[in-house]
Amino acid sequence: MAAAASANDKFPKVQGGGSLILAWQIRNKHVLVVGGGEVAAGRILNVLNADAIVTVVCPADGLNPEVRHRVANNEVHHIDRVFEPSDLESLPASNGNAPDMVMCAIDDPAASTQVWKLCKQHRIPANIADVPPECDFYFGAVHRDGPLQVMVSTNGKGPRLAASIRNFIAKSLPPNVGDAITQVGTLRSKLRQIAPKTEEGPKRMRWITRVSDAYSWNDMVDLTDEDMDNLLKFYGPNKVPDLDVLKGMRGGREAEEIDVFDGSFGFCIGV
Template identity: 75%
Template structure:
C-alpha cells in the first residue's frame, strides 16, 4: 500500500487521557479524613458526587469534620473494610443503599493498607486513586482553575504537582476578567436557542450560528448581555445574521425591532 503524503499529528506517548468525569449523584468512597482527603472531598462535592468518608472520628481534620457536621458527606466512623466496596449507605437513612462506589480515593498514612485497598479495587474493577502513589492510580487529580462553569485543569501526570499549581495560577491570571460570567450567558443563550429551534436536525444550524455569535462579541459584551438582549438576538437566528452589540443595545426597551434595522454582519465580505 502506498504511503499517504498527508501529514498527521505525531503520537506523544506518556500522557493521560484528560476527561471531564460526570460524577454527579454517583457514590464515591473516600478513605481517610486528613488534609489530603479534605481536598479530594471538596473536588468531589464541587462535582455534585455523593461522598462517603470512611475514617475513625479522631482522624478527621477540621474541614472534614465541618463536611460531616453539615451533612455534606456520609461518615462511617471506623477503618476501611472490604465490604465498603460492595454497598455504600445512602445519605437518606430511610432510602436503600447506593450500591458499590463509582470510584475510590484513599488518603491514609499507611502504605500497606492503601496498596491492599488498591488491589481490592482492581479486583472489583472500581477506578481508584491512591494518594501520592502514582503507580497505584487509575486517574490523577490536576491543579484546577475555576471560574463559574469554566474549569481548566493542569496535569503533570503525577510528576510535579507543585509545578502544576504554579502553571494553573499563571493561566488563571492571564484570562480576561468576566470569563465565567460570559460562559454562563452563552449557556443561557444556547438553552433559549434550543427552545426556539428544538428539532434535532437543526443542530448543525444552531451550532454554526452560535459559533458566529461567540466570534462576534467580546468576553465583556457576552457577560453584559441581558435577557432582553438575548431575546432580541434570537430574532436574528432564522435570517442567519448576528447584529453588532450596539444594535442590540438600541433595541432595548422596544426602541427598535429587527425589522427596523438592516444588519450587515460581514458574512459576505465587501468590495471597493
Template identity: 65%
Template sequence: MHEESFPEVQGGGSLILAWQIRNKRVLVVAAGRILHVLNADAKVTVVSPREGLNPEVAYRIEKGQVDYIDRKFEPSDLDNVDMVLTAVDDPDASTQIWKLCKERKVPANIADVPPECDFYFGSVHRDGPLQIMVSTNGKGPRMANIIRRSIVENLPPNAGEAISKVGRLREMLRKVAPAPEEGPKRMAWMVKVSDAYSLEDFCEMDEEDMKMLLTFYAPDEVPQLSSLKKQRDKS
C-alpha cells in the same frame, strides 16, 4: 494521504476529561480531595476513625455534607461504589485497597502513589462553569500549581460570567429551534455569535437582549451588540 499532516503520537500522557459524577457514590478513605467531588455533586461517604480526620473533613462531616462511618476501611465499603479516594498513611493498607478496587473494577486514586491511580486530580481553577486543570501525570504537583496560577493570571476576570451567558443563550436557542435537523445550523450560528461578541459583550447581555438576538437566528445573522440594543429599544 500525507503523514506529515497528522500530529505525532506522544505516549506517556493521560486522558484529561471533565468527568460527570453527579449523584455518583464516592468513597473517601481517611481523607482526600473531598471538595473536588462535592463540587461535582457526588454522594460522598467518608470512612475513617474520628481521631484520623483532618480539620476540613471533620468540618464537612459536622455540616452534614458527607455521610460518615467512624472506623477503619473494610472491604464491604466498596459495595455499590463508583469511585474511591484514599489518603492512608499505611502504604500496605493503601495497596490493599487499590487491589480490591482493581478486582471490582472501581476507579481509584491512591494519594501520593501515582502507579496506584486510575486518575489524577491536577491543579484546578474554577470560575462558575469554567474549569481549567493542569496535570503533570502525578510527577510534579507543585509545578502544576505554579503553571495553573500563571494561566489564571492571564485570564479575563469575567470569563466565567460570559460562559454562563453563552450557556443560557444556547438553552434558549434550543427552545426556538428544537428540531434535530436544526442541529448543524444551531451549532454554526452559535459559532458566529461566539466569534462576533467579546466576553464583555456577553456579560452585558440580559435576557431581553438574548431574546432579541434569537430573532436573527432564522435569517442566520448576527448583529453587533450596539445595533441589537437599538433595535430592542425601538420594539
C-alpha cells in the same frame, strides 16, 4: 516514499505518555473516600464541587478539622471505623450499591495497595494518593471561575509545578470570563427552546459559534435578557447582527428601523 512523507506532515504525531483529560460527570454518583486527613479533605472538596454523594470511612479521631466540618454539616456521610473490603460492595449512602469511585488517602502503604487491588477486582476506578502507579485518574491543579474550569496536569510528576502553571494561566484570564460563559450557556438554553429538534443540532452549534466569535467577552456579559431574545430572532435567517444593531433593538424596535453608520461614506476638506 514521497507520499509517506506527505502523510507524516499532514497528520499530528502521536505523543505517548500522557493522560486522557476528561470532564468526568459525577453528579449524584457515589464516591468513597478512605481516610480523613488533609489530603482527603482536598479530594472531598473536589468531588463535592462536582455534586457527588460522598462517604468517608475513617475513625473519628483521624478526621482533620475540615473533614470534621463536612461531617458536622451533613455534607458527607461518615463511617467511624477503618476500611473494610465489604465497603466496595455495599454502603448505606448508596442504597446498598457499590461506590462509583474510590479515593484512598491514608498513611499506610500496604493498606493503600490492598484497597487498590480490591478496587481492581471490583472494576471500580480508584485514586491512591501519592502513588501514581496505583491510580486510574489523577487530580490536577484547577482554576475555577463559575462554569469555567481549567486543569493543569503533570501526569503525577510535578504537582507543585502544576499549581504554579495554573496560577500563571489564571492571572492571564480576564476577570469576567466566567460571567461571559454563563451568558453563552443561557443563550444556548434559550436557543434549544425555540429550536428543540435534534436535526437542528448542527445549525445551532454553528450559529452559537458565530455569536461567540462576533462578540467579545465584555459584550457577552453586558447582554440583557431582552438582548438575548432579540438576538434569537436572527437564528432563523442564520445571521448575527452587529452589536450596535442589537442594542438599538432595545425597547421593542425592529432591526429594520435602526440606522447604523458603517463608515461606507464620508467627506474630506481640502486645504
